[in-house]
């Protein structure tokens with residue numbers, strides 16, 4: 188099969204570049220350092236190019252990202268056959284440093300990083316997993332797998348935390364999805380690693396406290412543990428092991444976004460009856476989530492998987508950021524909410540409380556362009572569950588618009604401020620009824636008070652789906 192370089196990243200200090208690569212059952216971390224005494228060496232040029240450091244001589248960098256990726260790949264391929272046979276490189280604290288000597292020859296050193304102990308110390312010990320994660324009764328005891336027993340292949344998530352993997356010694360064993368924290372991420376530096384670690388722990392906690400519902404992600408099949416190099420021969424759940432990841436069954440069709448992209452590539456339309464079913468399942472799952480006082484925060488088609496039965500599974504419970512394309516405009520962090528009495532009455536002639544939004548005056552996070560700029564989801568969970576639900580309804584409305592229109596995900600690169608855009612219905616959604624479009628548009632009302640609830644969504648879509656299914660059978 189050959190060597191595959193899966194991820195290239197850099198450190199906070201802009202002095203190093205890391206690369207992860209695998210071939211067969213061997214996965215390795217490589218490191219390239221800038222060497223001021225040898226600015227023209229390939230390693231130095233890789234670092235200079237990756238971090239976009241300004242240079243007065245073009246020879247000190249590489250022409251573009253593509254050449255940099257090629258240079259990384261070439262150096263790794265050069266050293267791989269020599270280092271692959273050394274048994275010590277399989278230890279979890281190993282990083283392979285690649286550099287050039289005075290004569291320009293590529294050399295490597297197998298480094299057992301001293302900071303590995305610090306990486307382990309920041310992770311959750313297996314002994315405290317139950318107390319830290321499993322507060323709910325009736326949750327099954329987690330099963331453990333060791334990081335060393337996994338054979339990694341393709342990366343799926345943006346920052347390299349989500350990877351397809353198999354158990355090394357199970358030849359025919361089905362693939363899993365590994366989601367976790369790597370030592371490589373730790374080496375990038377605190378500013379990058381700490382928020383990722385907090386996110387990992389938050390996601391684990393959220394998963395273990397979710398209500399059960401057929402369209403919500405279940406608890407992981409395995410929790411993955413690592414430990415000091417000498418602990419490899421011990422049991423996976425032993426005292427001195429720590430938690431570094433989780434394994435889920437790999438769902439071959441992946442996310443609704445991938446299914447849409449593939450359908451567009453083949454110039455086909457996904458069946459309307461399936462779209463109605465997905466709308467019902469998403470609304471039903473989210474109605475359950477909100478009635479148990481929880482939230483998702485980043486609902487979008489790439490966080491909704493499809494299983495073999497063509498049913499949806501809502502994943503990615505990190506609860507720390509949202510795509511500005513799907514985020515409700517009033518949940519950007521720039522607004523506060525309060526519930527005020529209203530003279531209007533509802534159908535039962537009772538005064539209908541209304542949410543009033545006012546601009547937030549206070550410090551906002553400068554979180555490298557990520558949204559929301561202040562986590563109002565956490566705040567509204569405690570202070571205004573109606574506003575929390577309305578914000579999530581917006582994201583579901585936007586997701587359904589993407590699903591009905593079959594839009595490719597070319598917005599992911601737009602980091603701009605979330606805006607309430609009036610959505611346009613194009614020939615892409617031909618066949619979608621006016622009633623469906625109207626419901627989806629109401630989910631995206633600029634005024635959150637005008638949006639339906641998840642329960643109403645569940646009822647509406649169930650009816651639409653069942654009716655369509657009946658009609659399809661009759662034909």
Ligand SMILES: Nc1ncnc2c1ncn2[C@@H]1O[C@H](COP(=O)(O)OP(=O)(O)O)[C@@H](O)[C@H]1O
Nearest residue numbers: 343344345349364435436437438441442489503
């Ligand atoms: N169990 C799974 N089966 C198949 N694909 C998955 C699975 N879990 C995640 N993915 C794919 O990986 C992508 C990233 O996973 P996700 O949990 O959303 O991580 P991230 O935090 O990087 O967005 C998803 O959009 C989906 O395409």
Ligand SMILES: [Mg+2]
Nearest residue numbers: 489490502503
């Ligand atoms: Mg995701």
